[in-house]
Amino acid sequence: MVLYTDLLVVGGGPAGMAAVLQAADSGLSVILLERYDQLGGQLVKQTHRFFGSKDEQAGTRGNVIARAMEEELEQLDNVTVLLEATALGYYEDNILLVSAQHSLKKIKAERIIVATGAAEKMLTFPNNDLPGIYGAGAVQTLMNLDGVVPGRRVVMVGAGNIGLIVSYQLLQAGVEVVAVVEAARQIGGYLVHAAKISRTGVPIYTGQTIKRAYGNGEVEGVELWQLDHNWQGIPGSERSLAVDTICLAVGLRPLTDILVQAGCQMAYVPQLGGDVPLRDDNLKTSNHRFYVAGDAAGVEEATAAILEGELAGLSAILELGAKEGQSLEVKKRTVKKKLDKLRKGPVGEKIRAGLLKVRRDGNAGKDRYSHTG
Amino acid sequence: MLAKTGIPTPDDLSSKLPSEERLQQGPVAIVECFTPIPCDPCYHSCPFKAFQVFQDINDLPVLDFTKCTGCGACIAHCPGLAIFVVDYTYQPDRGLIKIPYEFLPLPVAGTEVITLNRSGEEIGQGSVVRVQNPLSFDKTAVVWVAVPLTEVMAVRHIKVGVGPDER
Numbered sequence: 316m317v318l319y320t321d322l323l324v325v326g327g328g329p330a331g332m333a334a335v336l337q338a339a340d341s342g343l344s345v346i347l348l349e350r351y352d353q354l355g356g357q358l359v360k361q362t363h364r365f366f367g368s369k370d371e372q373a374g375t376r377g378n379v380i381a382r383a384m385e386e387e388l389e390q391l392d393n394v395t396v397l398l399e400a401t402a403l404g405y406y407e408d409n410i411l412l413v414s415a416q417h418s419l420k421k422i423k424a425e426r427i428i429v430a431t432g433a434a435e436k437m438l439t440f441p442n443n444d445l446p447g448i449y450g451a452g453a454v455q456t457l458m459n460l461d462g463v464v465p466g467r468r469v470v471m472v473g474a475g476n477i478g479l480i481v482s483y484q485l486l487q488a489g490v491e492v493v494a495v496v497e498a499a500r501q502i503g504g505y506l507v508h509a510a511k512i513s514r515t516g517v518p519i520y521t522g523q524t525i526k527r528a529y530g531n532g533e534v535e536g537v538e539l540w541q542l543d544h545n546w547q548g549i550p551g552s553e554r555s556l557a558v559d560t561i562c563l564a565v566g567l568r569p570l571t572d573i574l575v576q577a578g579c580q581m582a583y584v585p586q587l588g589g590d591v592p593l594r595d596d597n598l599k600t601s602n603h604r605f606y607v608a609g610d611a612a613g614v615e616e617a618t619a620a621i622l623e624g625e626l627a628g629l630s631a632i633l634e635l636g637a638k639e640g641q642s643l644e645v646k647k648r649t650v651k652k653k654l655d656k657l658r659k660g661p662v663g664e665k666i667r668a669g670l671l672k673v674r675r676d677g678n679a680g681k682d683r684y685s686h687t688g
Numbered sequence: 689m690l691a692k693t694g695i696p697t698p699d700d701l702s703s704k705l706p707s708e709e710r711l712q713q714g715p716v717a718i719v720e721c722f723t724p725i726p727c728d729p730c731y732h733s734c735p736f737k738a739f740q741v742f743q744d745i746n747d748l749p750v751l752d753f754t755k756c757t758g759c760g761a762c763i764a765h766c767p768g769l770a771i772f773v774v775d776y777t778y779q780p781d782r783g784l785i786k787i788p789y790e791f792l793p794l795p796v797a798g799t800e801v802i803t804l805n806r807s808g809e810e811i812g813q814g815s816v817v818r819v820q821n822p823l824s825f826d827k828t829a830v831v832w833v834a835v836p837l838t839e840v841m842a843v844r845h846i847k848v849g850v851g852p853d854e855r
């Protein structure tokens with residue numbers, strides 16, 4: 316059996332939820348797919364207060380933002396939410412195959428918004444398969460959703476915002492953070508986050524990385540070394556730390572498999588975290604049915620994800636002929652302005668550079684998939 | 689250096705401090721936020737409009753110390769936990785610091801805590817004067833700690849439940 320819908324949104328994080336919320340009074344049929352058993356994406360694990368603009372709920376904790384959006388969503392009767400529903404693949408005849416609570420479903424949609432977020436990057440070093448080595452996302456899931464601490468003594472690899480925030484959450488859970496190690500010469504995350512953990516006595520070592528992990532059947536320690544200006548380890552600079560857990564926070568990569576299958580033109584853009592689809596200024600990809608929003612479009616932040624979700628949602632329902640077109644156009648312009656403002660500062664520099672390479676109409680980056688970019 | 693260690697130096701701090709004269713007039717906020725990030729709750733949370741108007745969400749917060757009353761309303765709203773209120777007029781020999789605190793157990797008014805500086809080094813002891821933790825602070829407690837006057841600019845964190853006898 317094939318399910319038909321006007322709009323299909325894949326991924327129930329902030330971007331996906333924001334997209335769906337735009338369809339509130341549209342009279343269109345909407346399906347939202349989420350592979351986990353609850354909505355919220357990354358937000359449900361974020362127990363810290365968010366940065367961003369007050370209008371997009373900065374200063375509020377991530378999990379609280381997720382709850383509020385979910386409650387708003389529950390009010391909509393034109394929206395079907397499928398939980399534990401993973402989009403598996405997209406086929407030429409416009410069929411999206413979905414594994415929904417252990418049964419297979421086929422969905423056909425006029426427009427599809429891909430808001431699947433991002434996956435954690437891994438780091439290669441000897442013994443990186445020892446039990447006791449986690450991604451930061453896994454540590455957050457364990458602690459903040461399941462209430463389980465991953466270990467007693469942790470070394471954090473990566474001093475971007477995620478590494479700093481998860482270190483802080485480990486400290487809050489009563490776990491000892493022995494050090495935060497960062498390969499770059501400078502802390503990548505916000506310095507206010509760094510200061511929060513520094514004042515508890517956790518050292519941050521920049522210009523260093525993991526040489527290897529060691530241990531008999533599980534992590535017993537880690538050997539660090541300093542890096543020279545070519546990112547090569549300096550022999551003789553090694554030192555060991557006794558830890559039972561190594562937490563990796565070395566970046567995220569957009570999850571874009573469905574878009575690749577849909578034949579969307581892709582580009583490798585390091586500033587956005589990896590392979591991402593080209594898009595126009597409404598977030599429409601080169602496949603006319605597909606939009607992209609949130610971390611899947613480029614690893615950024617929740618405020619940006621929410622705004623992008625709104626933009627993709629508004630654009631899609633306008634195309635589908637939603638009822639109150641005029642007011643939606645106005646709203647769309649406001650959202651675009653907000654996005655521009657958000658990305659204006661020095662923190663947005665990287666994103667701005669990345670976005671220049673994914674413009675469907677501009678000098679797009681090289682396409683690694685279809686060789687037509 | 690701040691960008692390497694996360695620990696602000698006296699140099700970094702100097703631009704954020706009010707005049708000696710203002711410090712002697714009573715409680716005032718110190719905003720230890722050094723790099724422009726897209727964030728503005730401090731500005732929105734001050735009932736006295738003491739923050740310079742944010743033209744852009746990436747602006748650095750700039751505080752007008754003549755307008756700041758040291759009420760502390762902004763402390764719990766800052767996601768960077770970067771705002772502290774200091775009061776050099778609390779007692780003749782002791783000053784008061786209001787510190788954002790998100791660890792359990794929360795300290796109890798009337799007890800002693802160990803005081804830490806920005807690098808997490810122990811400085812000495814402080815007396816907890818009050819613990820504010822209303823619903824509106826959404827789980828960021830604000831702890832009022834009395835410390836010797838000479839330590840008011842150094843103490844930025846506390847350790848609870850490990851008094852000198854229990855260590």
Ligand SMILES: Cc1cc2nc3c(=O)[nH]c(=O)nc-3n(C[C@H](O)[C@H](O)[C@H](O)COP(=O)(O)OP(=O)(O)OC[C@H]3O[C@@H](n4cnc5c(N)ncnc54)[C@H](O)[C@@H]3O)c2cc1C
Binds near residue numbers: 365
């Ligand atoms: C530790 C940490 C701290 C952060 N702190 C902040 C902060 O302070 N401020 C801020 O603005 N941002 C912060 N962020 C970033 C923010 O959480 C993300 O940018 C935001 O969640 C991205 O939203 P999204 O909807 O694009 O993706 P996600 O939140 O990742 O949601 C994607 C959803 O899609 C689902 N999904 C994926 N693939 C499929 C599939 N095939 N089928 C069905 N469902 C699928 C996933 O299960 C997930 O629920 C933080 C992130 C982390 C990890």
Ligand code: SF4
Binds near residue numbers: 717734739751755763
């Ligand atoms: S302490 Fe009170 S008056 Fe001063 S900046 Fe904060 S909220 Fe405003």
Ligand code: SF4
Binds near residue numbers: 507
């Ligand atoms: S709320 Fe805090 S972290 Fe955000 S800009 Fe203001 S002082 Fe800086």
